[in-house]
Amino acid sequence: MTVQTSARESYRPPYQVTNSAETIMRFPFPFPEDIYMYSMNVEPHIRSGPVAAMRNTFDIDEHYVAECAEKARILQEDPKRCIVLPHMREAEWDFVELAMTTLSDQYPQHFSLRREGLDWHWVNRLLGYEQSFVFGDAGTLPLPPFEYMARQMQGDFTLHDQREDDLWMDGGMVTAQADWSLKFDLGMSFRQWHAPVPKAAEMGVFDRGLRFLLMLQHEKPVRRLNWTMTINPRLDTSPENFMVWGADRASVTPENVADKVHLRVELQTLYRLPRSNAILFSIRCYLMPVRDIMRVGKWRKRLHRVLRDLDPALSSYKGLDLYRQTVVDFLAPYDDGAPLSNGIQPDAEQPENVLAPAA
Amino acid sequence: MIVSSQLPFAPLVLDASGVRHLYVRDEAACPLPEGCGAATPEVWTVVSDATAMADTGEGEVLLRSATALLERLAGRLARERVGLRLYAAGGASFLARVAIVADAAGLGTGEVQFAPPRDVARRVVCVHCDTLNEGVAADTVRCLGCGTTLFVREHYSRGLGAYMGVGEPEILLQAMEAAARHG
Ligand code: HEM
Numbered sequence: 001m002t003v004q005t006s007a008r009e010s011y012r013p014p015y016q017v018t019n020s021a022e023t024i025m026r027f028p029f030p031f032p033e034d035i036y037m038y039s040m041n042v043e044p045h046i047r048s049g050p051v052a053a054m055r056n057t058f059d060i061d062e063h064y065v066a067e068c069a070e071k072a073r074i075l076q077e078d079p080k081r082c083i084v085l086p087h088m089r090e091a092e093w094d095f096v097e098l099a100m101t102t103l104s105d106q107y108p109q110h111f112s113l114r115r116e117g118l119d120w121h122w123v124n125r126l127l128g129y130e131q132s133f134v135f136g137d138a139g140t141l142p143l144p145p146f147e148y149m150a151r152q153m154q155g156d157f158t159l160h161d162q163r164e165d166d167l168w169m170d171g172g173m174v175t176a177q178a179d180w181s182l183k184f185d186l187g188m189s190f191r192q193w194h195a196p197v198p199k200a201a202e203m204g205v206f207d208r209g210l211r212f213l214l215m216l217q218h219e220k221p222v223r224r225l226n227w228t229m230t231i232n233p234r235l236d237t238s239p240e241n242f243m244v245w246g247a248d249r250a251s252v253t254p255e256n257v258a259d260k261v262h263l264r265v266e267l268q269t270l271y272r273l274p275r276s277n278a279i280l281f282s283i284r285c286y287l288m289p290v291r292d293i294m295r296v297g298k299w300r301k302r303l304h305r306v307l308r309d310l311d312p313a314l315s316s317y318k319g320l321d322l323y324r325q326t327v328v329d330f331l332a333p334y335d336d337g338a339p340l341s342n343g344i345q346p347d348a349e350q351p352e353n354v355l356a357p358a359a
Numbered sequence: 360m361i362v363s364s365q366l367p368f369a370p371l372v373l374d375a376s377g378v379r380h381l382y383v384r385d386e387a388a389c390p391l392p393e394g395c396g397a398a399t400p401e402v403w404t405v406v407s408d409a410t411a412m413a414d415t416g417e418g419e420v421l422l423r424s425a426t427a428l429l430e431r432l433a434g435r436l437a438r439e440r441v442g443l444r445l446y447a448a449g450g451a452s453f454l455a456r457v458a459i460v461a462d463a464a465g466l467g468t469g470e471v472q473f474a475p476p477r478d479v480a481r482r483v484v485c486v487h488c489d490t491l492n493e494g495v496a497a498d499t500v501r502c503l504g505c506g507t508t509l510f511v512r513e514h515y516s517r518g519l520g521a522y523m524g525v526g527e528p529e530i531l532l533q534a535m536e537a538a539a540r541h542g
Pocket of ligand 1: 039041193205270
């Protein structure tokens with residue numbers, strides 16, 4: 001994957017984010033079927049999958065530099081987006097190790113790590129960082145270990161202590177969230193932080209999900225896709241800033257729908273951490289405008305069907321009610337109703353041009 | 360199954376596995392836990408009266424305010440050993456504050472009981488500016504800190520002892536109203 005080394009993009013007004021053909025084709029489109037409902041959609045996070053975004057431990061793409069810059073800006077504006085409770089110190093180092101070893105191993109052109117006992121040397125060529133430090137000695141890093149590393153990665157991360165047969169929201173860095181708040185959910189149990197979600201608890205999804213995660217093993221990570229929609233390419237759709245971005249939901253028209261409305265997909269991966277026995281939850285967010293989704297035949301037809309038939313409780317929880325019909329009406333002429341293959345993989349090698357390019 | 364992040368409210372029943380029992384309430388009208396007699400709990404009651412003296416002999420301990428009771432409770436729990444059972448009754452806000460004190464002292468899930476709250480005046484924290492708004496009986500409240508009209512989400516943080524309050528931009532409210540009118 002080609003990574004731009006300077007951040008020309010903007011994830012806030014005036015918005016400026018574009019996706020290359022490669023980024024479109026590697027997008028983790030979240031719908032394996034024409035109908036969507038919550039389910040226990042968890043599978044092993046192995047280094048293969050239907051699209052390229054799923055084939056790395058932590059996925060780095062062309063938006064890396066711009067996303068890290070936006071994350072730094074959000075943390076500057078609101079330091080409470082990064083909180084780690086004191087008993088998670090060991091998990092912080094587990095995270096540093098997992099991130100540095102896998103990134104340097106899978107992207108040697110961008111990252112390198114030299115280890116001599118506890119003396120480590122980290123190089124991040126994309127952001128221009130170089131750091132010698134003693135593994136396990138927080139005083140040798142410029143920031144607390146979790147914060148130091150999470151700032152150098154796309155997406156959000158949370159750390160979960162495991163006790164009393166439950167998982168606890170005991171730390172994280174959350175700057176690109178779909179309308180939930182780390183400072184509010186801090187210290188909650190698995191069922192508590194999921195309380196606002198409709199239907200899933202009654203369906204047994206959370207009971208099964210929790211039972212499964214409690215048994216998660218080191219070096220056997222798992223993954224799932226979650227999705228919502230976002231108006232404009234905005235990473236920070238936090239409740240903290242809802243008064244800033246919420247009104248965008250009322251701005252969709254038949255004329256601007258293809259460019260304004262984005263499918264927001266979270267590639268969620270979960271890891272058991274070896275020393276602390278904590279769980280790391282990684283939420284890698286992908287924003288794809290309807291205009292780009294249109295360029296894959298299977299995806300535009302399936303998005304039309306899923307949105308048209310979406311359960312009203314899910315539509316309302318995800319905040320789609322004001323513009324879902326506008327999107328469905330826009331997509332309908334491009335769906336011939338032909339059967340589509342199961343799974344999320346695209347049905348072509350290259351994106352096609354269906355719409356005239358954005359003005 | 361009702362799933363909620365709110366406190367696990369249930370009628371109070373004296374727990375025979377406890378060695379010592381402490382009952383705290385923000386009003387004398389709150390009834391004693393069921394099963395009192397087999398063992399008698401110590402009772403602490405808020406009387407909202409600046410002349411109340413806490414240490415007058417035996418029986419009920421009278422406290423001048425909820426804050427006074429909670430401070431005393433924190434001190435007491437710091438000195439307690441295993442075997443204590445804590446029971447709390449009163450308004451939603453008082454119970455939220457008891458939970459914070461009990462959690463800070465490390466009491467486990469089985470060691471504390473909360474009676475169903477006797478009022479609906481909740482604490483609401485503003486997610487935009489972190490101000491804690493006390494005694495919110497309605498579904499909305501004007502935030503004391505930033506002036507935003509907060510809508511109370513059905514999401515409770517035991518750590519903060521408060522529900523989440525989130526504003527709605529005016530344009531959104533109007534659009535939703537219009538959508539509801541036109542069906
Ligand atoms: C440690 C692991 C996990 C964390 C930290 C986590 C966190 C969250 C959070 C913060 C939310 C938003 C809740 C809100 O509205 O405030 C959420 C939503 C949700 N979670 Fe999880 N979750 C985890 C694991 C799982 C698992 C294993 C499943 C299912 C098997 C699951 C299913 C869901 C669903 C269905 C939603 C609603 C999403 C939507 O409609 O947009 N979660 N999760």
